[in-house]
Amino acid sequence: GAVVSQHPSWVICKSGTSVKIECRSLDFQATTMFWYRQFPKQSLMLMATSNEGSKATYEQGVEKDKFLINHASLTLSTLTVTSAHPEDSSFYICSANQEQYFGPGTRLTVT
Amino acid sequence: DQQVKQNSPSLSVQEGRISILNCDYTNSMFDYFLWYKKYPAEGPTFLISISSIKDKNEDGRFTVFLNKSAKHLSLHIVPSQPGDSAVYFCAARPPGSNYKLTFGKGTLLTVNP
Numbered sequence: 001g002a003v004v005s006q007h008p009s010w011v012i013c014k015s016g017t018s019v020k021i022e023c024r025s026l027d028f029q030a031t032t033m034f035w036y037r038q039f040p041k042q043s044l045m046l047m048a049t050s051n052e053g054s055k056a057t058y059e060q061g062v063e064k065d066k067f068l069i070n071h072a073s074l075t076l077s078t079l080t081v082t083s084a085h086p087e088d089s090s091f092y093i094c095s096a097n098q099e100q101y102f103g104p105g106t107r108l109t110v111t
Numbered sequence: 112d113q114q115v116k117q118n119s120p121s122l123s124v125q126e127g128r129i130s131i132l133n134c135d136y137t138n139s140m141f142d143y144f145l146w147y148k149k150y151p152a153e154g155p156t157f158l159i160s161i162s163s164i165k166d167k168n169e170d171g172r173f174t175v176f177l178n179k180s181a182k183h184l185s186l187h188i189v190p191s192q193p194g195d196s197a198v199y200f201c202a203a204r205p206p207g208s209n210y211k212l213t214f215g216k217g218t219l220l221t222v223n224p
Contacts, residue, residue, distance in 0.1 A: 004154070032210070043115070043214040044155070044200065093154050098210040100145075102154030 002028055004096055006103035013084055013110055021079045021106045023094035030096035033077035035069060038091040038105075050077055084110040114138045115203050117215035125223055130188040132218050134201030137182065141203040145212065146175060146186045149198045158199075159186070191222045 003026040013019050023033060031052050036044040048064075050056035050071035058064045068080040081088055093105040116135045124130045132146075142163040147155035161168040161175045161184065168175050174187045188195055201215040 006154075009152075034211070036214075041120070041216065043113075043216045044212075046211055046213075049211060095154070100157065100210070100212065102147075102156065104152065104154045 002096075002099065002101045004030075004094065004101050004103040006092075006094060006106050008106060009104060010107040011109070013108070015085055015110055016083055018080055018082045019084055019108060021081070021092055021094075021108070023077045023079070023096075023103050025075050025096050025101070028096075028101075029074040030077065031074065032097050033069075033071055034095045034100065035067075035077075035079050036093045036095070038093065044093060047079075081108065084108070086110045113216075114141075115201055115213050115215040117199075117201055117218050119218050120216070121219040121221070123221045123223060124191050126193055127190045130186075130191045130195065130220055130222065132186040132188075132199050132201075132220065134184050134186075134215055135182055136184075136203050138203070138205065138213075139182065140205040141213075142206050143204050144175070144177060144184050145202045145204075146173075147200040147202060147214075148195075149200060149217070155200055188220075191220075193222050193224050196220055196222050 005024045007022045033050045035047045038044045047062045048056040048058045050069050056069035071077040089110045095102040145160040146158040149155040159170050159173045161177050177184045198217040198219050200217045202212040204212050
């Protein structure tokens with residue numbers, strides 16, 4: 001139980017385009033979703049926390065207009081990286097609820 | 112400012128021996144600590160946790176020790192097995208944080224057969 005999936009697992013996009021990453025809870029309800037970003041050899045950095053049906057709460061330094069988070073249902077949260085730049089290339093991971101069930105992550109490369 | 116530090120980027124041990132992974136923190140408000148294990152191309156999976164009211168928690172081969180005065184915790188794996196080879200992350204959270212975690216950079220453990 002408590003499986004979280006992410007789609008896509010990896011994506012390459014051109015600079016200036018937008019990319020949407022999906023995070024789904026497969027067998028439970030995710031009332032809270034956490035979105036993290038991990039640069040190589042760095043720790044997982046929390047970007048934002050979202051509760052189903054509410055606006056996301058962003059961590060300091062994270063641009064809410066650039067990283068759009070939608071948590072419209074109890075099984076799906078999405079992260080959209082808008083106007084992507086090469087500096088946004090990273091590993092993005094979601095986790096659900098207080099137990100922090102993690103998804104497998106999405107590798108984003110912006111060229 | 113790194114509030115959770117894992118100063119050893121890597122550790123190598125022989126199968127059957129003890130693995131000791133260390134973690135230091137600077138925020139005295141943290142009251143709950145967790146260890147996660149991560150394989151390549153997968154998300155972290157929860158291993159074991161400890162509340163600040165305890166100094167030890169054991170689960171099978173895994174034991175976590177907490178030294179609040181030193182702001183230090185460690186994860187002991189004994190006996191170590193090749194399947195334990197992974198990156199181990201230490202994480203911490205303060206009370207009332209809506210379960211937000213602060214992670215260390217991780218330690219790559221390699222258990223040699």
